[in-house]
Amino acid sequence: MPRESYATLQAKIEKEISKLQKKAEALQNKRRKPVIASIISSMRDYNITPEEIATAFNSASKAPRQAGRRAVTTSKRPVAPKYRHPKTGETWSGRGKAPRWLAAEEAAGKQRESFLIAE
Numbered sequence: 001m002p003r004e005s006y007a008t009l010q011a012k013i014e015k016e017i018s019k020l021q022k023k024a025e026a027l028q029n030k031r032r033k034p035v036i037a038s039i040i041s042s043m044r045d046y047n048i049t050p051e052e053i054a055t056a057f058n059s060a061s062k063a064p065r066q067a068g069r070r071a072v073t074t075s076k077r078p079v080a081p082k083y084r085h086p087k088t089g090e091t092w093s094g095r096g097k098a099p100r101w102l103a104a105e106e107a108a109g110k111q112r113e114s115f116l117i118a119e
Contacts (some may be wrong), residue, residue, distance in 0.1 A: 083115040091117070 004012075045055070081091030085101050092099050098106075106112060 010067065081117060083112070084117050 039081070042048070043050075079093040079095060082094035083092045083102060084090070088101065090101055092101065092102060098112075102112065102115065107113070
């Protein structure tokens with residue numbers, strides 16, 4: 001049996017991909033039809049016009065994200081320092097990995113709480 005060339009194999013794979021994409025589209029359309037019918041039925045029951053839906057849809061896309069979705073934050077706020085080295089004045093917020101000065105002091109036997117900044 002002769003070996004197939006790379007181009008032939010690639011063409012077969014692309015053809016198979018195309019078939020699968022068409023099947024996926026058909027399945028999606030089949031699943032959407034009852035949902036669309038339900039929406040139209042509800043619109044008729046409540047006398048909702050397509051224009052009202054379009055207005056609501058457009059205003060919803062401009063509104064802040066609701067539960068389950070995170071709103072995009074523009075910037076991170078700085079965190080107030082929680083610990084201060086008494087000799088050097090270096091500070092640490094208490095978030096992330098502890099700074100070297102604090103790790104060295106803890107290795108020397110001091111307690112982290114002794115470096116807390118009094119509020």
